[in-house]
Amino acid sequence: DIQMTQSPSSVSASVGDRVTITCRASQGISSWLVWYQQKPGKAPKLLIYDASSLQSGVPSRFSGSGSGTDFTLTISSLQPEDFATYYCQQAHSFPRTFGQGTKVEI
Amino acid sequence: QVQLQESGPGLVKPSETLSLTCTVSGGSLGSYYWTWIRQPAGKGLEWIGRIYTSGGTNYNPSLKNRVTMSIDTSKNQFSLNLRSVTAADTAVYFCARVSIYYFDNWGQGALVTVSS
Numbered sequence: 001d002i003q004m005t006q007s008p009s010s011v012s013a014s015v016g017d018r019v020t021i022t023c024r025a026s027q028g029i030s031s032w033l034v035w036y037q038q039k040p041g042k043a044p045k046l047l048i049y050d051a052s053s054l055q056s057g058v059p060s061r062f063s064g065s066g067s068g069t070d071f072t073l074t075i076s077s078l079q080p081e082d083f084a085t086y087y088c089q090q091a092h093s094f095p096r097t098f099g100q101g102t103k104v105e106i
Numbered sequence: 107q108v109q110l111q112e113s114g115p116g117l118v119k120p121s122e123t124l125s126l127t128c129t130v131s132g133g134s135l136g137s138y139y140w141t142w143i144r145q146p147a148g149k150g151l152e153w154i155g156r157i158y159t160s161g162g163t164n165y166n167p168s169l170k171n172r173v174t175m176s177i178d179t180s181k182n183q184f185s186l187n188l189r190s191v192t193a194a195d196t197a198v199y200f201c202a203r204v205s206i207y208y209f210d211n212w213g214q215g216a217l218v219t220v221s222s
Contacts (some may be wrong), residue, residue, distance in 0.1 A: 001167075015188070032207065034207075034208045034209075036209075041166075042202055042214070043212035043213060043214055043215055044151065044200075044209070044212060045212075046208055046210050047207060049206075049208040053167075087150065087151055089151075089153075089208075089209075091207040091208060094164050094166075094184075095153055095165075095166040095167060096153040097153065097165075097169070098150055098151040098152070098153070099150070101150050101151075102148045
């Protein structure tokens with residue numbers, strides 16, 4: 001299985017901050033990388049696919065980059081509704097695997 | 107916008123079979139894969155497997171011997187059966203649509219507790 005490792009596990013930030021989350025794959029996955037946002041008690045929400053393509057309706061303050069084994073999710077100016085847990089997921093091979101999550105909190 | 111809704115027993119006894127159904131509304135099952143993902147309380151996401159409208163499946167090897175998925179296009183539903191459950195299978199179970207390879211529409215999730 002491909003292991004996905006996110007860092008940090010949690011980050012404290014304030015409204016307006018720039019936040020960067022890193023995701024590393026245990027082997028190369030090209031650009032087969034997806035990012036989701038999950039709020040407590042809710043299902044995950046698709047943010048970014050193909051490592052850098054923004055899902056329709058997702059604010060442009062979210063961006064993704066990377067290829068191969070190293071990826072980043074950046075929130076350019078944190079908004080109150082962005083406090084949540086973020087997961088990366090590889091779609092290069094089966095079984096699909098997720099990172100352990102990064103909690104963005106105040 | 108397609109909507110998904112999980113349904114099934116919220117409590118299952120150890121060694122028995124967990125059965126969940128996902129009902130899709132606002133669209134047909136179409137030419138998509140459909141997937142199940144679970145999340146134990148306070149933990150991360152685990153992919154269980156996927157099923158195509160033709161019935162073809164891929165399962166997570168960690169669960170493969172216990173998992174069966176099925177699909178009923180006439181009812182716009184797909185289902186998950188997980189046999190021989192233990193407390194470790196207690197989780198929120200999500201169904202989702204697979205668009206190309208990413209999960210773009212999710213159900214709200216169903217909590218299943220394994221306990222006697």
